Amino acid sequence: MLILGIETSCDETAVALVQDGRLLGEKLATQIDTHALFGGVVPEIASREHLRVLPRLFRELMTETDTEPVDIDAVAVARGPGLLGSLLVGVSFAKALCLSTGASLIGVNHLWAHLLAPGLTGEIQFPALGLLVSGGHTHIYRISSPVEFELLGRTLDDAAGEAFDKVAKRLNFPYPGGRYIDELGQESVPDTTLFPRPYIDNNSLDFSFSGLKTAVANYVTTQPELVFDTMADSEAIAALSGEKRAALARVCASFNWSVSDTLRIKVERALKRSGPMKSLIVAGGVAANFGVRETMKGVAEKYGLRLTLPELNLCTDNGAMIAFAGWQFAKAGYSHTLELEAVPRGRVVPQDWIHSGGPLER
Template sequence: MLILGIESSCDETAAAVVEDGARIRSSIVSSQISTHAIYGGVVPELASRMHLEAIDPVVDQALAQAGVSLDDIDGIAATQGPGLIGALLVGFSYAKALAWARNLPLAGVNHLEAHICSLQLLNPPPGFPFISLVVSGGHTNIYHVNEPGTFSLMGQTRDDAAGEAFDKVAKMMGLSYPGGPAIEALAKKGDPEKIKFPRSMIKKDNFDFSFSGLKSAVARHLHENPDMDQDMSEDRLAHVAAGFQMAVIDVLSTKLIAAARQTNCRCIGIAGGVSANRTFVDILSKRAKQHQINVFSPPLALCGDNAAMIAARGWEMIRDNQVCGLGDDVYSRVKL
């Protein structure tokens, strides 16, 4: 079964063709990073307008790369939420019109579920049951994935998401947007032990997170050391980047391993934009190995928002007859 996936929840317009929920035939992503970078974050109105411009050619490219036409497509999957309402409406409305015109089943996909399903595109994928972390600019959630399509929330951030903290700290330090890659690159030149930032909620008997205090601690450190702003010494800023990054990694790793041990899971899967941070993946893998736990993370192309993961989740939904009607709408927030 060939599923055409469409993603437009934030600042990437994406389309992909996936076969039987596991084989990626094509995956096209049109990024808006360069447009939003000058503002230091995503501007919703601009994002919506750019989705309108990109959606048709991106779908055409995905079909061409897969070597198929719309006549070969068996179903359509599109992100229904959560995300920016204006951005979501572009992709979901396009998908509804296409499904109606072609008399095809339509799956309205939860973006977070799709990130978890990106792990099923790996070869091999993590075995069920497993613990999954969805970590991005908008989410930092831990799920127990007992079987395909079954997700149980174990913990989530109470304030800033990890990716949001990376972006905001990078902005404080005068680094480029998005902040994650910039901080990781600079942190490689610093000593993570040089500056000890707080590990919020690391000892709490739950799997929730809080990164606002860590963000404030970095801001306070920069304010109390104004000479860092004056000479912008790369070495000194590198220590800040390394210390901040290690604080995030320590909290995420500790909570994930604890969740896996509590549920007797031998696999941890991480997905979402922050899973592109290879320092995090490497450290988590080494620490998890000490407990005989394996870590799975998607390749870089599947870390950020993409339509292949939407198609993979959509294939499961269409297979199980979980389809949308033309009257269904998008949503900005939802719990898994």
């Protein structure tokens, strides 16, 4: 079964082909340089860029994989959550392709796709506890199978990735700044008393990182020498030395620890409540963070679980994860009609599939 995946939920335009669970090829265009000028993603610009590059990426993918559009059995498209204008570009393209070729249409929950992405390079053992840590979401799921997700905990305000972005912006780091916080943080021992671990003094599995973001901002206000005078670039970060580099490394390490240990507390809480698990999946852009990966490695070892992490290139938004999730859903017999709706961030992605009773057939 040949599945085309389309990803346009934010600022990455991506397409990929997966055949029977194996990645055949992928193409991706990033908008990082464009949005770096503004210090964050501008939704209108993002949607226009998707509209400009998606047809080209699709043609290049077809050529490089020696595939014709009529060979595609199903088109899987990220339907949400995300930026509505960006999502609509991908969904409209997917519908047009299905209408013209007769392929089935599969709307994919972008968050689920992140958690299934490690299956492209290794086996996922179910049931699994899934931790999604991205720019827009910090969620915990019980995952019983590739099509059975139960949300246990969710983001109440700022997600972990959003906190990384805002702290980096406060320091005038280049956009996106999370990787610079990660890299500098590895150069220092964290001060575990410097910043709070937010929203842990309760019995909830939900997350709230707005207080941590504010705590870092307040600290930096008292230490103005830590902030670059203008937006830095990667060369400026690399050129840091002496007391300023050491002080920034301490702040980054301490912030990293507060995020990672908060995630640990909530994940351990979820493991104790949700019954036996075989594996722990950690996915999303922040899953590339060294501190988060090491902390989750410790949790998995403590509870005797298999730790399942995506390769670094699968942590960020990509077409391969959408195609692979689409293949899993098609194999289980799920699809959508052309009435499929895009779902922006803040709304629950409905499970409004049509079930055929068996694997989808052309």
